[in-house]
Amino acid sequence: MRVAVLGCGVVGTQVVRLLTTQADDLAARVGAPLQLVGVAVRDTSVERDPVVDPALLTADAEGLVTRADVVVEVMGGIEPARGLILRAIEHGAAVVTANKALLAQDGPTLYAAADAAGVDLYFEAAVAGAIPIVRPVRESLVGDRIRRVLGIVNGTTNYVLDKMATEGLDLEQAVKEAQALGYAEADPTADVEGYDAAAKAAILASLAFHTRVSLDDVDREGITALTADDVAWAARTGHVLKLLAIAERGEAEDGTPGVQVRVHPALVPASHPLAGVRGAFNAVFVEAEAAGELMFYGRGAGGAPTASAVLGDVVSVARHRVLGGRGPVESSYADLPVLPAEAARTRYQMRLDVVDRPGVLAQVAAVLAEHGVSIEAVRQTPVGDDALENALAAGEIARLVITTHAATERALRGTVESIEGLDVVRRVISVLRVEGA
Ligand SMILES: NC(=O)C1=CN([C@@H]2O[C@H](COP(=O)(O)OP(=O)(O)OC[C@H]3O[C@@H](n4cnc5c(N)ncnc54)[C@H](OP(=O)(O)O)[C@@H]3O)[C@@H](O)[C@H]2O)C=CC1
Numbered sequence: 376m377r378v379a380v381l382g383c384g385v386v387g388t389q390v391v392r393l394l395t396t397q398a399d400d401l402a403a404r405v406g407a408p409l410q411l412v413g414v415a416v417r418d419t420s421v422e423r424d425p426v427v428d429p430a431l432l433t434a435d436a437e438g439l440v441t442r443a444d445v446v447v448e449v450m451g452g453i454e455p456a457r458g459l460i461l462r463a464i465e466h467g468a469a470v471v472t473a474n475k476a477l478l479a480q481d482g483p484t485l486y487a488a489a490d491a492a493g494v495d496l497y498f499e500a501a502v503a504g505a506i507p508i509v510r511p512v513r514e515s516l517v518g519d520r521i522r523r524v525l526g527i528v529n530g531t532t533n534y535v536l537d538k539m540a541t542e543g544l545d546l547e548q549a550v551k552e553a554q555a556l557g558y559a560e561a562d563p564t565a566d567v568e569g570y571d572a573a574a575k576a577a578i579l580a581s582l583a584f585h586t587r588v589s590l591d592d593v594d595r596e597g598i599t600a601l602t603a604d605d606v607a608w609a610a611r612t613g614h615v616l617k618l619l620a621i622a623e624r625g626e627a628e629d630g631t632p633g634v635q636v637r638v639h640p641a642l643v644p645a646s647h648p649l650a651g652v653r654g655a656f657n658a659v660f661v662e663a664e665a666a667g668e669l670m671f672y673g674r675g676a677g678g679a680p681t682a683s684a685v686l687g688d689v690v691s692v693a694r695h696r697v698l699g700g701r702g703p704v705e706s707s708y709a710d711l712p713v714l715p716a717e718a719a720r721t722r723y724q725m726r727l728d729v730v731d732r733p734g735v736l737a738q739v740a741a742v743l744a745e746h747g748v749s750i751e752a753v754r755q756t757p758v759g760d761d762a763l764e765n766a767l768a769a770g771e772i773a774r775l776v777i778t779t780h781a782a783t784e785r786a787l788r789g790t791v792e793s794i795e796g797l798d799v800v801r802r803v804i805s806v807l808r809v810e811g812a
């Protein structure tokens with residue numbers, strides 16, 4: 376069985392390592408030897424890890440994909456990856472890819488091409504690194520009805536938020552560390568602005584709800600607007616800040632069923648299992664009607680963990696070639712509408728400074744009520760350590776922390792706008808969603 380690897384970076388190098396060092400075991404599991412026939416890179420003159428035989432390196436990826444039975448795409452980006460995958464499929468090769476950006480942008484074209492050619496297209500490594508989550512959603516739970524998928528699916532941002540919370544690092548320092556450890560994308564903006572998590576959310580939502588969800592359908596917010604103060608306040612109120620990806624069934628205003636998919640930072644109660652997901656680890660909760668709640672946890676980024684997921688797929692598709700048969704074919708048969716961001720329902724925590732005098736809280740509460748947002752709890756917090764300390768201490772300003780019951784994003788946005796317009800409100804410091812309570 377001829378295997379070609381496209382890309383020899385963080386992931387590709389580890390794929391080559393496993394193919395080389397585990398060759399005998401892999402042959403036994405597949406029922407045929409896996410022969411690495413080439414490794415495509417941009418620059419063949421760059422010195423590589425010694426595990427990579429220099430004789431296998433080639434800059435001719437187009438030629439390489441026509442000489443393989445299984446093509447592993449770990450180069451990333453949209454083009455030429457997309458063209459190479461389609462070319463490999465045309466030549467009858469099975470494809471394994473870790474490329475979530477491409478799948479979130481143009482997955483259905485690739486699925487359709489693989490289906491038409493009768494070959495496998497597998498992509499376990501595209502979501503949450505080493506964690507088996509694509510296969511469970513695509514195969515194990517396909518007899519059930521998934522209601523919600525919620526998780527931490529970006530290792531870089533989880534690493535960064537963890538370092539900010541526990542070691543007081545600033546965002547930039549923590550991103551540099553994540554890059555050095557091989558977690559970050561080639562352009563870490565994809566991680567910190569939430570594009571990478573949004574791509575993964577789109578893939579999971581498409582599989583879970585049998586509906587076409589692309590990157591543009593995902594309501595996305597990254598972690599760059601979060602401040603050290605937000606991180607510290609999260610801890611003071613018994614929460615941890617996490618970048619979450621959420622895909623769930625919902626309803627439009629007229630009751631039409633649909634799916635809502637979003638990525639944003641959220642406060643997670645410190646007692647919730649997601650709060651304990653540290654460093655570059657990922658965790659995904661799946662709620663299905665019959666199965667109930669399931670949680671998948673593990674290393675979500677890095678060369679070796681991701682290569683493990685890639686090799687799992689390589690063995691699966693290679694076995695199909697040896698024994699006959701094919702893996703699942705993707706279809707968007709349910710074709711549910713993707714609901715706008717405003718339809719999302721969640722709880723919120725709002726921090727604001729108000730003039731400290733009788734009746735102010737009632738005024739703020741009235742605004743929430745006007746917008747149909749119900750208050751779960753209000754706290755007047757102890758004096759903070761910022762520039763307002765004197766005013767707070769002198770009793771001129773009160774800092775309120777308001778937690779709401781679940782409300783729609785639309786209602787919340789309207790509420791915040793109205794609250795900002797009250798003359799007794801000095802400033803709205805932050806509005807954060809609360810999930811997992
Ligand atoms: N890093 C991680 O933790 C994870 C990554 N992924 C995904 O895996 C894929 C690879 O990521 P990663 O290994 O980190 O990326 P890297 O940037 O480390 O490696 C990319 C590799 O692809 C090669 N390459 C890029 N463009 C071309 C091209 N046009 N022609 C030939 N070769 C090319 C590069 O060649 P050269 O070396 O010559 O520059 C390099 O070897 C991406 O899709 C990423 O999203 C998925 C899960 C986790």
Ligand SMILES: N[C@@H](CC=O)C(=O)O
Nearest residue numbers: 529530531558560676
């Ligand atoms: N950059 C990604 C890598 C894995 O998908 C991450 O940080 O999770």
